[in-house]
Amino acid sequence: MARTRLTPERESELYAAVLDLLREVGYDALTMDAVATRTHSSKATLYRQWGSKPALVVTALRHNKPGTLGDVDTGSLRGDFHAVLSRSDDCQMEKDAALMRGLSHAVHNNPDLLQALRELLVEPEMTGLDTLLRRAVDRGEVSPDNPALRYVPHMLIGAFATRQLVEDRPVDQAFLLDYVDSVILPALGV
Amino acid sequence: MARTRLTPERESELYAAVLDLLREVGYDALTMDAVATRTHSSKATLYRQWGSKPALVVTALRHNKPGTLGDVDTGSLRGDFHAVLSRSDDCQMEKDAALMRGLSHAVHNNPDLLQALRELLVEPEMTGLDTLLRRAVDRGEVSPDNPALRYVPHMLIGAFATRQLVEDRPVDQAFLLDYVDSVILPALGV
Incomplete structure (x- = not known):
């Protein structure tokens, strides 16, 4: 997956927003739409960068370590x-x-x-x-x-x-x- | 709480139904209405016998031990x-x-x-x-x-x-x- 279009700062910001949402609403209620809205990005960008919701969530968790x-x-x-x-x-x-x-x-x-x-x-x-x-x-x-x-x-x-x-x-x-x-x-x- | 109106068999049956529901829908979606319907009892009976949903659920878990x-x-x-x-x-x-x-x-x-x-x-x-x-x-x-x-x-x-x-x-x-x-x-x- 090409991640060249996101700066490291922007990526960190995105992961932090995903974890916030995860804590607030839980995994099942966390939608790619909600992530897109919260992070002011497009769903297309999210899917292009991370492929799927589980991959995005787990990458965010790993980034946090x-x-x-x-x-x-x-x-x-x-x-x-x-x-x-x-x-x-x-x-x-x-x-x-x-x-x-x-x-x-x-x-x-x-x-x-x-x-x-x-x-x-x-x-x-x-x-x-x-x-x-x-x-x-x-x-x-x-x-x-x-x-x-x-x-x-x-x-x-x-x-x-x-x-x-x-x-x-x-x-x-x-x-x-x-x-x-x-x-x-x-x-x-x- | 008076439990004299339920036979031990009926009580066991009720607890088993509560655990089945718990596995099927999870705690949050488990309502006293759903328990009443599943067990053919009235909500009034459930509340009189167990007082509350958490007490009913936990008593069912303990009965299972x-x-x-x-x-x-x-x-x-x-x-x-x-x-x-x-x-x-x-x-x-x-x-x-x-x-x-x-x-x-x-x-x-x-x-x-x-x-x-x-x-x-x-x-x-x-x-x-x-x-x-x-x-x-x-x-x-x-x-x-x-x-x-x-x-x-x-x-x-x-x-x-x-x-x-x-x-x-x-x-x-x-x-x-x-x-x-x-x-x-x-x-x-x-």
């Missing part, structure tokens, strides 16, 4: 997890959690959204996480056959997704850091 | 977790996961639903889980100051909630049993 997990390299697994979690402040985390709640519902009725999420967001993050975990194995911090290695994504996303239901409090940095130290690192034998 | 966690007592924590997970077959688990996905979205726009879920479902289950964990501590299987103890609900619900997104596969018994053995028990030092 601060870098790749694999780029974080502090020299220890604990340091890496803490560095990753320190990239977002509490306000950003609560916004991300709200988006994720909305999308986890929407994916069930929208297989094309699930596919876009997996291809454009989940898989690149998994690859980054694998890099980070492989370095911990190479340093000898984690045994290569530790069975919890394959469940690190479930642990991380699960912590993110369940605090509100379990504790009636939104997710924040202090909670996630303590979850890493109390659950994820011990399960990995670190 | 096989007993309390605290009643499971096999003599070891691993045995208890495995016994709890063996009470539901894969089909039931996928249905439960679908319900939970729908509700985790709905709670955000319905504070009264979140409150009913917490009071009628989450808190009793937590109490049961506490009983089960306290027995493991009393047996000396888990150290009383293990920091993962407070996160067992997050780990369990998180596993349940994230498999579809992470692995593109529905949750099943084999996955949950392996998650218990690979993550939860090691985090607890068992």
Whole structure:
């Protein structure tokens, strides 16, 4: 897809508007018409640049992420997890959690959204996480056959997704850091 | 609330119909009118018996559960977790996961639903889980100051909630049993 006609600033602006709309009305009610109106662009431009609504939404979500997990390299697994979690402040985390709640519902009725999420967001993050975990194995911090290695994504996303239901409090940095130290690192034998 | 006018069979039938509707249309679109029509009862009866839509929905969810966690007592924590997970077959688990996905979205726009879920479902289950964990501590299987103890609900619900997104596969018994053995028990030092 040719994106040469949009400046990076304009692209960021567009993605921010898509995420605002997503938070306001949810995925199902978010139409390309609404995005076009909100961003003062034409639907033709949106389809030319992003191809489809799921691709636009997921690209906006990815754009919102601060870098790749694999780029974080502090020299220890604990340091890496803490560095990753320190990239977002509490306000950003609560916004991300709200988006994720909305999308986890929407994916069930929208297989094309699930596919876009997996291809454009989940898989690149998994690859980054694998890099980070492989370095911990190479340093000898984690045994290569530790069975919890394959469940690190479930642990991380699960912590993110369940605090509100379990504790009636939104997710924040202090909670996630303590979850890493109390659950994820011990399960990995670190 | 007086429930003397409904037989247990009729009550079960009603709860099953509420869960069917919940799966079909979601919480927001589930109206007391729709429940009344589906179950051939009057709205007055529904409100007299359950007081409100969130209370009816959550009571139906709780009715669907096989007993309390605290009643499971096999003599070891691993045995208890495995016994709890063996009470539901894969089909039931996928249905439960679908319900939970729908509700985790709905709670955000319905504070009264979140409150009913917490009071009628989450808190009793937590109490049961506490009983089960306290027995493991009393047996000396888990150290009383293990920091993962407070996160067992997050780990369990998180596993349940994230498999579809992470692995593109529905949750099943084999996955949950392996998650218990690979993550939860090691985090607890068992």
